[in-house]
Each structure stands twice: as structure tokens, then as C-alpha cells.
Amino acid sequence: MPQWLQFDYKNIRSLGLLEGDTIHVYHGNLFNHPTPTNEKCSLEDVEILIPCIPGKMLALWNNFHSRAQHEGWAIPPEPLYFVKTPNSFNAHRKPIDRPSSYDGPVFFEGELGIVVGKSCSHVTVSEAADCIFGYTCVNDVTAKEILKRDPSFPQWTRAKGFDTFGIFGPVIATDLDVDKLVVQSRLDGELLQDYPVTDMIFGPHELVSRLSKDMTLNPGDIIACGTGLNAKAMHDGQLIEVSIDGIGVLANTMTPVRQIERD
Numbered sequence: 001m002p003q004w005l006q007f008d009y010k011n012i013r014s015l016g017l018l019e020g021d022t023i024h025v026y027h028g029n030l031f032n033h034p035t036p037t038n039e040k041c042s043l044e045d046v047e048i049l050i051p052c053i054p055g056k057m058l059a060l061w062n063n064f065h066s067r068a069q070h071e072g073w074a075i076p077p078e079p080l081y082f083v084k085t086p087n088s089f090n091a092h093r094k095p096i097d098r099p100s101s102y103d104g105p106v107f108f109e110g111e112l113g114i115v116v117g118k119s120c121s122h123v124t125v126s127e128a129a130d131c132i133f134g135y136t137c138v139n140d141v142t143a144k145e146i147l148k149r150d151p152s153f154p155q156w157t158r159a160k161g162f163d164t165f166g167i168f169g170p171v172i173a174t175d176l177d178v179d180k181l182v183v184q185s186r187l188d189g190e191l192l193q194d195y196p197v198t199d200m201i202f203g204p205h206e207l208v209s210r211l212s213k214d215m216t217l218n219p220g221d222i223i224a225c226g227t228g229l230n231a232k233a234m235h236d237g238q239l240i241e242v243s244i245d246g247i248g249v250l251a252n253t254m255t256p257v258r259q260i261e262r263d
Contacts, residue, residue, distance in 0.1 A: 057084035063226030088166030104145030108184030128208035220239030
């Protein structure tokens, strides 16, 4: 299945189609029939970037039957979601920065990400398939203690929107049989999450349809489908890997608070 990525090679941002460890370089817009060039480069020689530039990332909460049952949550009648802000977007192999303004637990959440391929508004479930370009891995990093710190105002935006907390990639895969996908998350090699996409309360086509009736979805927008059981806190220096067969492995390391130089 085709796997698209964006990368930096010799300080030039480029688009490519990955085959094994070889990148075939393309020219143009990923979502508007890019054309192949005669250039090739090796995956080991490039810096992998986020595979597209979303205007927004919409992320689901309580979207898996097994987790809802485990937590004692009711099945929602409609998708429950929040927005990950663009400053949070982060690529494969880039560090997850511990925020300087928060010293509580930072959780990983391994998820499937839907990549929107064309502008859509008020589409039906059957029309939604044509609006999906492909799928990617997502790590919806969360400063968990902030969420309910103030009982009068759940802080979803702040808890989810710190710099580097919206990780996705390393590629966008197309032509996947989404019903066969399984999301796995490993922390320092230990398998903690292992759940099928078919456990979703609202599947990818229904999510695109329903969310498009709330707001226009544009090419490159990401819908993070929510996470299953066993999301855990990460400690400084730990490696978190989110993997989905057909897409690959999204790997990042938790880092301590950055020391900011001041005059």
C-alpha cells in the first residue's frame, strides 16, 4: 500500500512515496495529484517531518466500547471531541518536551489518525469514504492532572495543547482495510496498548460525516480516533512507540523541561 511522507533533505522540504527504505521524490501538493520526479533518496539520509500540515486536529474522547465499559462511561450518542492546536504538532523521532509550567504526569495515547483529503461539509456516511485520503499513527499526549484541576472548567485545550503534544506520522498510508487495523503502544519496549479499530463506537466514515456537519474539514486535517485501554504516564528518557500495521511505527522520547537561556 502507498505510504506518503514529507522530509527534509539537504535543508529542502520535500514530498515522497516510500518503498522499503527508498523514497521516490514527488513534486506538488499531496492532495492534488502530485507528480513524480526522477529523484530518489534513502530513508536513513533524511529527517522525517510531519507528513502533512493540518489546519486542525480533532481528537475523540470515549470512542471505544472496551474502554467505556472499563471506566463505567455511558456510550455517547454523538462523537465527543476536542481540538489539538497547531503549535502541538510533532513528528516522528522528535522529542516530547515536558512543559515548564506543569509538573504532573504526562500520558501517551496511541491512536489511529484519519487524514482528510478534500474539503467537505455536511457529507453523508457513504460520501465520507471519498473524503478520506489515508491514515496515520497518532500519539495524543496529555497533561492528565490539568484536565480536572479546576472543577468548574475542564481544561482540555491546555492539557492537550502544549508544544510537541500532537504527534502524528511517520507516513500517511492509503488503500488500507481499516477494519483489519490494530493499534499497539509500547513504552520502552513493553506492550501496553493492543486494541482493534473495530472496537470504535464511531468508525472513521461516521466520524468524518458527523464532524463535517459541525465544521468544514479541509485537506490535511487530522481526526484522531480516540484511544483504547492502558494509556500510561511517561517518564523522562522513556521511548514511546505507536504502531499500526501498514502505517509503521511512530517513535518519540520524553525529555525533561527545557532550560531556556535568558539574557
